[in-house]
Amino acid sequence: MSARQMKLGLFLWATGHHIAAWRHPDAHVTAGIDIDHYIALARTAEAAKLDMIFCEDAAGLREANVNIASQTSRSIGFEPISLLSALAAQTERIGLVSTASTSYNEPYGLARTFASLDNLSGGRAGWNLVTSASPIEAANFGATGLRPHADRYARAREFATVITGLWNRRVAGHDGESFSVRDPLDIPPSPQGAPVMVQAGASDDGKDLAARTADVVFSAAQTFEEAKAFYDDLKGRLAAYGRQPDDVKIMPGVAPIVAATKAEAQAKYDALQELIPDDVGVALLSSYLSISDLGRYPIDGPLPELPESEGMKSRQALVIEQARRDGLSIRELARYFAGARGHWRIVGTAEQIADELQARFEGGAADGFNVMPSWFPGELDAFATLVVPELQRRGLFRKDYEGRTLREHLGLKRPV
Amino acid sequence: MHLAVSLDIASAAGKTSLTLAEIAGFVRKLETAGVDMVAISDSWPNGAPSTSPFEATTLVAALATFTEKIGLVASASTLMHQPYNLARRFASLDIISHGRIGWNATLRQNPREAANFSRPEGFSDDDFRRRAREFINIVRLLWVGWGRGALLFDKAAGRFHDPDKMHPLNHIGEFFSVRGPLNVARSPQDRPVLIMSGPAEADFDLASGAADVVLIEGQPSEALKVAVGELKRRAAAIGRKPETVKVLATMVLTSEPDADSLQALLESSGCDGFNFVLPADAPGLQSFTDRVLPELRRRGIAGQGQQGATLRDHLGLGTGGEQ
Numbered sequence: 001m002s003a004r005q006m007k008l009g010l011f012l013w014a015t016g017h018h019i020a021a022w023r024h025p026d027a028h029v030t031a032g033i034d035i036d037h038y039i040a041l042a043r044t045a046e047a048a049k050l051d052m053i054f055c056e057d058a059a060g061l062r063e064a065n066v067n068i069a070s071q072t073s074r075s076i077g078f079e080p081i082s083l084l085s086a087l088a089a090q091t092e093r094i095g096l097v098s099t100a101s102t103s104y105n106e107p108y109g110l111a112r113t114f115a116s117l118d119n120l121s122g123g124r125a126g127w128n129l130v131t132s133a134s135p136i137e138a139a140n141f142g143a144t145g146l147r148p149h150a151d152r153y154a155r156a157r158e159f160a161t162v163i164t165g166l167w168n169r170r171v172a173g174h175d176g177e178s179f180s181v182r183d184p185l186d187i188p189p190s191p192q193g194a195p196v197m198v199q200a201g202a203s204d205d206g207k208d209l210a211a212r213t214a215d216v217v218f219s220a221a222q223t224f225e226e227a228k229a230f231y232d233d234l235k236g237r238l239a240a241y242g243r244q245p246d247d248v249k250i251m252p253g254v255a256p257i258v259a260a261t262k263a264e265a266q267a268k269y270d271a272l273q274e275l276i277p278d279d280v281g282v283a284l285l286s287s288y289l290s291i292s293d294l295g296r297y298p299i300d301g302p303l304p305e306l307p308e309s310e311g312m313k314s315r316q317a318l319v320i321e322q323a324r325r326d327g328l329s330i331r332e333l334a335r336y337f338a339g340a341r342g343h344w345r346i347v348g349t350a351e352q353i354a355d356e357l358q359a360r361f362e363g364g365a366a367d368g369f370n371v372m373p374s375w376f377p378g379e380l381d382a383f384a385t386l387v388v389p390e391l392q393r394r395g396l397f398r399k400d401y402e403g404r405t406l407r408e409h410l411g412l413k414r415p416v
Numbered sequence: 417m418h419l420a421v422s423l424d425i426a427s428a429a430g431k432t433s434l435t436l437a438e439i440a441g442f443v444r445k446l447e448t449a450g451v452d453m454v455a456i457s458d459s460w461p462n463g464a465p466s467t468s469p470f471e472a473t474t475l476v477a478a479l480a481t482f483t484e485k486i487g488l489v490a491s492a493s494t495l496m497h498q499p500y501n502l503a504r505r506f507a508s509l510d511i512i513s514h515g516r517i518g519w520n521a522t523l524r525q526n527p528r529e530a531a532n533f534s535r536p537e538g539f540s541d542d543d544f545r546r547r548a549r550e551f552i553n554i555v556r557l558l559w560v561g562w563g564r565g566a567l568l569f570d571k572a573a574g575r576f577h578d579p580d581k582m583h584p585l586n587h588i589g590e591f592f593s594v595r596g597p598l599n600v601a602r603s604p605q606d607r608p609v610l611i612m613s614g615p616a617e618a619d620f621d622l623a624s625g626a627a628d629v630v631l632i633e634g635q636p637s638e639a640l641k642v643a644v645g646e647l648k649r650r651a652a653a654i655g656r657k658p659e660t661v662k663v664l665a666t667m668v669l670t671s672e673p674d675a676d677s678l679q680a681l682l683e684s685s686g687c688d689g690f691n692f693v694l695p696a697d698a699p700g701l702q703s704f705t706d707r708v709l710p711e712l713r714r715r716g717i718a719g720q721g722q723q724g725a726t727l728r729d730h731l732g733l734g735t736g737g738e739q
């Protein structure tokens with residue numbers, strides 16, 4: 001086998017990962033209603049030989065405040081399973097990963113849907129398991145509100161057990177706390193056996209579930225130390241479930257801004273930052289901190305003390321840690337956060353970005369990266385045409401697909 | 417005169433299941449022949465497992481990228497889905513297909529679905545019916561939660577959408593609570609076409625009130641005629657134009673259809689056209705496209721469809737929503 005190479009995913013999000021992406025003069029502002037735009041992005045990613053396309057998802061609006069929401073492009077978009085099914089028909093090699101919630105679906109239904117996507121694509125599907133942390137989503141599925149973190153994960157564990165059992169033809173009836181399933185799955189397996197399991201939980205419950213069930217883990221980490229700590233922690237949990245370190249690929253998010261010179265890249269970043277309205281930045285930060293009224297505090301003052309979240313515990317901790325570390329005001333933190341929601345941001349030339357990725361990859365902090373272009377299509381094109389060839393030159397990334405299925409791209413075993 | 421073809425992918429038991437390429441090729445032939453829509457099944461009503469490698473909504477998404485005019489209908493059951501999720505899926509499909517999507521809302525409770533979707537005890541017929549009615553109502557309202565022209569895309573002013581044109585649903589009902597709105601834009605047809613197949617007498621009010629297309633068994637012809645009359649009468653009684661409820665006679669094609677008797681059935685029953693059910697096997701499809709379709713076209717039973725850009729246009733249904 002040749003030297004270890006990094007895995008690269010394209011993380012799709014609306015008009016781009018930067019909260020003000022849609023206002024960029026060249027951003028494709030109608031992305032959320034234009035299938036041809038997504039077909040073009042998928043083909044760009046496939047031509048660059050990326051492992052997969054990843055669709056985030058929420059079963060509801062991202063922002064409850066209608067005034068704030070109307071200043072972002074995130075309230076509307078394609079439902080990801082239909083989107084990826086269409087892309088499956090218009091691509092040949094690239095993996096197709098969709099998010100879906102364990103809180104608002106039934107395992108038999110998702111098992112069928114993803115098995116079908118897997119068959120439509122000839123074995124290129126993956127499922128990003130999420131427990132859904134937002135009360136906005138909860139309100140679309142009943143009147144009882146968001147269930148506590150621990151309850152959501154209890155349901156998610158049972159969900160994962162049932163769905164993998166269905167995909168791997170192990171289930172002969174399940175009668176549990178949250179679900180009952182009588183029959184085997186009525187959809188045959190694809191060439192990769194079963195869809196790839198992806199997870200991004202970062203709490204203790206989340207990491208344990210990932211260690212038990214995930215093939216790929218997405219994470220958010222700013223510094224090398226954070227990324228390394230997460231990597232070692234998660235890989236360290238695998239043995240308890242009888243798994244090898246290589247059975248799980250850890251792919252932190254990265255939001256690169258690349259240009260021919262560092263100054264040019266910085267200018268691109270600064271121009272985007274200028275497009276963020278303060279109230280939008282603060283609202284986005286509030287939603288990840290799971291507090292409703294950050295706007296109440298002086299915007300140029302420090303972050304207040306916050307109670308521990310019932311939503312995304314890990315991201316809250318990450319943000320608080322960064323504010324303390326860098327001594328940021330609410331405004332500064334909000335602006336920084338709006339660029340990539342707490343993910344790692346690198347601004348520089350292709351060589352500089354490749355250096356940084358290489359350092360984390362070879363330093364044992366990542367098996368690959370989930371690439372989060374700031375706006376579409378421009379920053380994806382820049383990554384594909386500038387950074388990918390640099391990584392290929394260094395032997396860090398494939399020049400062509402070795403296989404046909406997503407499991408083959410990622411070097412994963414077939415499920416047993 | 418409208419023509420639908422139902423492709424029963426779920427029940428190809430014992431045969432080699434069709435590939436995506438084979439299904440796409442067949443649907444393209446139907447498109448060329450002027451068929452208004454092709455409907456994809458998702459499960460057997462008799463409770464047997466599906467035998468297809470594909471689930472209907474995902475298959476339809478793929479088919480949308482291979483076709484340009486023909487309507488694409490997916491079956492999806494109210495037991496297997498949540499209304500919010502299902503409304504999103506179909507609105508998204510409608511955008512992907514540029515307005516060619518229909519939802520075939522299965523009205524009969526399938527014990528197999530209940531058993532696999534954590535409802536081992538199922539619902540009583542009455543509860544199932546009330547639940548389906550509430551479900552369908554929620555979906556139809558979610559589809560028009562975003563007003564026309566809500567998306568502004570105004571980069572300079574920083575307004576992506578008009579907040580006053582985004583309407584939450586705030587539904588609190590017997591079976592569901594759904595705040596809304598959908599996080600998918602209003603779709604090209606406003607509402608994807610709503611199809612109901614084989615409603616029981618007790619479902620006729622729901623069908624005549626909400627459905628755009630109702631599929632009724634073509635035989636016996638006397639029963640078809642009564643159902644057509646009843647559906648149109650009930651639609652008129654609640655202020656709908658009877659011609660906006662299209663009733664298609666479902667015909668299971670075993671051999672070549674007799675065009676004379678089809679013509680006679682059309683005239684005697686007052687139905688709006690036919691829904692031909694085909695088994696999903698390659699020879700069956702081949703014989704339909706090579707032998708049956710040309711005959712139907714020659715007789716004027718096929719070939720008048722696809723009158724506009726959307727499935728609603730093909731069916732002469734007018735717009736799918738207000739606001």
Ligand SMILES: Cc1cc2nc3c(=O)[nH]c(=O)nc-3n(C[C@H](O)[C@H](O)[C@H](O)COP(=O)(O)O)c2cc1C
Pocket residue numbers: 055056057058099129130131132133199200201202203204205206207218219220253311312313314315370
């Ligand atoms: C790259 C990445 C993508 C994610 N995508 C989604 C998503 O699409 N939908 C969602 O509800 N949560 C998403 N999450 C959140 C995680 O599923 C998870 O809830 C979060 O990291 C907090 O961890 P915890 O659930 O263990 O507390 C994502 C997280 C990461 C790092």
